Amino acid sequence: MLYNVHFGIYVDIAMPLEDKSKSLLPFLSSPKLLPNESEAEFQSGLQSLLSELDNPSPLAVALVSQLNECLWWIKRHTVDKELLLHEAMARLLSREGSNWVGSGNSALSVALEHYLDGSAQKDQAALIEEALIDANLTLSDLRAKGFKDAARHIKMVDDLIHRQHQTIRHLQRSIDSIDYKSRLIKRMDLELAALESKESVKGALTLDNEPS
Amino acid sequence: MTMNHRRSLANQGNALKSTGPRSVAGKRASSQNSRKHGLNVAPDFESSPEYQTLVDLIGEEGFSTFACADIASGLLNYRRAMDAYYDTYASPEPVDEFLRDANVKASNPIFSEHLSPSGSEPQDVREMAAFFASMQRQERRKGGPVSRRSSDTHKLIRYQRNGIARLSSAVRQG
Numbered sequence: 001m002l003y004n005v006h007f008g009i010y011v012d013i014a015m016p017l018e019d020k021s022k023s024l025l026p027f028l029s030s031p032k033l034l035p036n037e038s039e040a041e042f043q044s045g046l047q048s049l050l051s052e053l054d055n056p057s058p059l060a061v062a063l064v065s066q067l068n069e070c071l072w073w074i075k076r077h078t079v080d081k082e083l084l085l086h087e088a089m090a091r092l093l094s095r096e097g098s099n100w101v102g103s104g105n106s107a108l109s110v111a112l113e114h115y116l117d118g119s120a121q122k123d124q125a126a127l128i129e130e131a132l133i134d135a136n137l138t139l140s141d142l143r144a145k146g147f148k149d150a151a152r153h154i155k156m157v158d159d160l161i162h163r164q165h166q167t168i169r170h171l172q173r174s175i176d177s178i179d180y181k182s183r184l185i186k187r188m189d190l191e192l193a194a195l196e197s198k199e200s201v202k203g204a205l206t207l208d209n210e211p212s
Numbered sequence: 213m214t215m216n217h218r219r220s221l222a223n224q225g226n227a228l229k230s231t232g233p234r235s236v237a238g239k240r241a242s243s244q245n246s247r248k249h250g251l252n253v254a255p256d257f258e259s260s261p262e263y264q265t266l267v268d269l270i271g272e273e274g275f276s277t278f279a280c281a282d283i284a285s286g287l288l289n290y291r292r293a294m295d296a297y298y299d300t301y302a303s304p305e306p307v308d309e310f311l312r313d314a315n316v317k318a319s320n321p322i323f324s325e326h327l328s329p330s331g332s333e334p335q336d337v338r339e340m341a342a343f344f345a346s347m348q349r350q351e352r353r354k355g356g357p358v359s360r361r362s363s364d365t366h367k368l369i370r371y372q373r374n375g376i377a378r379l380s381s382a383v384r385q386g
Contacts, residue, residue: 032295032298057273058269058273059269059270059273062266062287063383080361084355109356150355153359153362153363156363157362159366159369160369163372163373166373167372170379170380171376173380173384174379174383174384177383177384178383181273181274182273182274
């Protein structure tokens with residue numbers, strides 16, 4: 001029987017467990033990526049987490065894919081913290097200097113971004129250096145002031161990262177409980193099988209001992 | 213008449229006098245009241261095809277029927293919160309660069325021209341400039357796109373927390 005799960009993905013209920021888990025992946029972890037993010041990196045993270053699963057049942061796979069997404073969110077928010085700082089630095093620079101009127105701080109913000117990661121063109125570097133002189137600041141002063149200015153938003157991003165950590169903890173506990181449950185079921189199955197075989201041996205022995 | 217009853221009557225009387233937000237900041241804040249992410253609407257997972265598929269798959273792992281239903285709806289509920297989280301993150305409120313970067317003082321002649329081409333009252337121009345400056349302050353306080361998306365997604369933390377708590381308890385109790 002085929003189920004149309006999502007975006008035209010079909011799950012055959014009669015297919016093996018591992019295949020079912022994999023067919024659920026695109027639905028439960030449809031990588032909603034931003035334009036500059038790599039899907040290959042996202043998938044490789046997911047595959048490495050899945051390879052650590054002892055028992056890749058559909059539910060375990062579903063939970064692991066959520067866990068992978070949480071790790072991805074942590075990565076995004078960590079980048080955002082640095083971006084917030086750059087945003088605040090550009091704002092301060094344009095407010096302190098003479099670039100505020102007219103040109104706005106978008107050009108300055110782009111130039112600062114390039115300047116900080118070392119990929120600035122000559123004119124961008126000149127613009128930043130001129131703005132720093134105008135504002136009577138060094139880059140480290142600007143960074144410190146920017147941090148103070150963006151503290152409220154940086155705190156928010158820290159909260160978001162903390163939330164992802166908490167979610168990961170919940171997911172890990174859930175995965176552990178499934179794993180424990182499946183091991184318990186397996187152990188009970190083995191014990192039952194052992195009892196059954198013991199009983200059958202006993203039965204065979206009593207049959208052998210019966211007088212003919 | 214009890215104290216509580218008297219207080220409640222006084223509250224009702226005072227509420228009738230209320231005219232809503234009066235300040236520019238209050239009006240701007242309340243104008244955003246209708247912005248919704250849809251997470252407060254009660255979901256109907258049971259009628260979705262994903263739900264039945266999940267229930268069938270989870271059922272094969274030895275969970276009871278009730279536990280399967282709980283886990284499947286918990287999972288879909290968590291996904292709903294995370295999808296809204298992504299949408300909010302990916303499309304923050306746009307920055308009004310003109311308003312943010314404009315020079316209010318330099319705009320005064322434009323205001324006076326717009327208010328009355330034949331020469332307007334200085335009081336009107338001052339009020340217009342004050343209004344414009346207050347809008348600009350609001351715009352600047354919101355920060356750039358990264359600040360906006362951080363504060364917008366921050367509002368969705370509780371939905372994420374409730375979603376994962378519900379899913380996790382369904383799995384562990386199942």
